[in-house]
Amino acid sequence: EAQVTQNPRYLITVTGKKLTVTCSQNMNHEYMSWYRQDPGLGLRQIYYSMNVEVTDKGDVPEGYKVSRKEKRNFPLILESPSPNQTSLYFCASSLSIDRNSPLHFGNGTRLTVT
Amino acid sequence: QKEVEQNSGPLSVPEGAIASLNCTYSDRGSQSFFWYRQYSGKSPELIMFIYSNGDKEDGRFTAQLNKASQYVSLLIRDSQPSDSATYLCAVPNTGNQFYFGTGTSLTVIP
Numbered sequence: 540e541a542q543v544t545q546n547p548r549y550l551i552t553v554t555g556k557k558l559t560v561t562c563s564q565n566m567n568h569e570y571m572s573w574y575r576q577d578p579g580l581g582l583r584q585i586y587y588s589m590n591v592e593v594t595d596k597g598d599v600p601e602g603y604k605v606s607r608k609e610k611r612n613f614p615l616i617l618e619s620p621s622p623n624q625t626s627l628y629f630c631a632s633s634l635s636i637d638r639n640s641p642l643h644f645g646n647g648t649r650l651t652v653t
Numbered sequence: 654q655k656e657v658e659q660n661s662g663p664l665s666v667p668e669g670a671i672a673s674l675n676c677t678y679s680d681r682g683s684q685s686f687f688w689y690r691q692y693s694g695k696s697p698e699l700i701m702f703i704y705s706n707g708d709k710e711d712g713r714f715t716a717q718l719n720k721a722s723q724y725v726s727l728l729i730r731d732s733q734p735s736d737s738a739t740y741l742c743a744v745p746n747t748g749n750q751f752y753f754g755t756g757t758s759l760t761v762i763p
Contacts, residue, residue, distance in 0.1 A: 572751060574753075580755065581741070581753055581755035581756055582741070582753040584750055584751065584752070587750065589749060597750060598750075627694075629697075631751075633751070636745050636751065639684055639685035639702075639704055639745075641702055641743075642687075642699075642743065642751055643699075644696040644698075645696060646695075646696050647696050
């Protein structure tokens with residue numbers, strides 16, 4: 540089944556404890572992206588990747604890191620999480636942003652930082 | 654100016670009525686436009702996409718695009734209670750970023 544898989548679904552952590560949210564897609568998509576969703580603010584793009592080894596900042600990259608060593612994987616890293624990073628996170632992928640193809644979303648990760 | 658703007662609502666319509674959702678975008682170079690539906694706590698799911706000016710119909714859904722006015726809309730005919738959700742307009746811009754509006758909350762009243 541074609542899908543975007545992100546893990547974990549729920550995560551509670553403490554301020555400053557490094558964490559990684561994994562994202563994997565099995566559709567051979569070139570474009571991958573991370574979003575956070577907060578009430579009243581909608582989906583905001585954190586980072587995106589056009590292809591392997593190519594990553595770019597979105598609108599809210601502060602406090603986050605990503606890597607794209609393989610086409611299928613695009614992990615999101617929080618080196619020192621803070622309470623303002625408590626949010627619902629979505630990973631998404633698209634065949635290619637140049638070919639007008641839609642984004643396909645993972646099931647989301649609800650992160651709470653205390 | 655935001656890249657993509659939507660009326661946040663909430664929008665309430667009776668069952669069987671037509672729901673009309675609107676979206677404007679700022680990047681004149683944008684070529685593709687997407688509508689997603691999102692239930693509370695769930696991930697967005699694609700409903701429709703449109704690339705050309707005019708109307709595109711898919712079942713009870715019709716997307717309308719006017720590039721000159723930088724306006725895209727979604728009509729839902731014969732609205733059902735199961736259509737109650739938040740509808741997101743998404744527009745990839747010429748800078749390779751996929752932007753979303755903040756969404757319009759729709760409630761269909763039985």
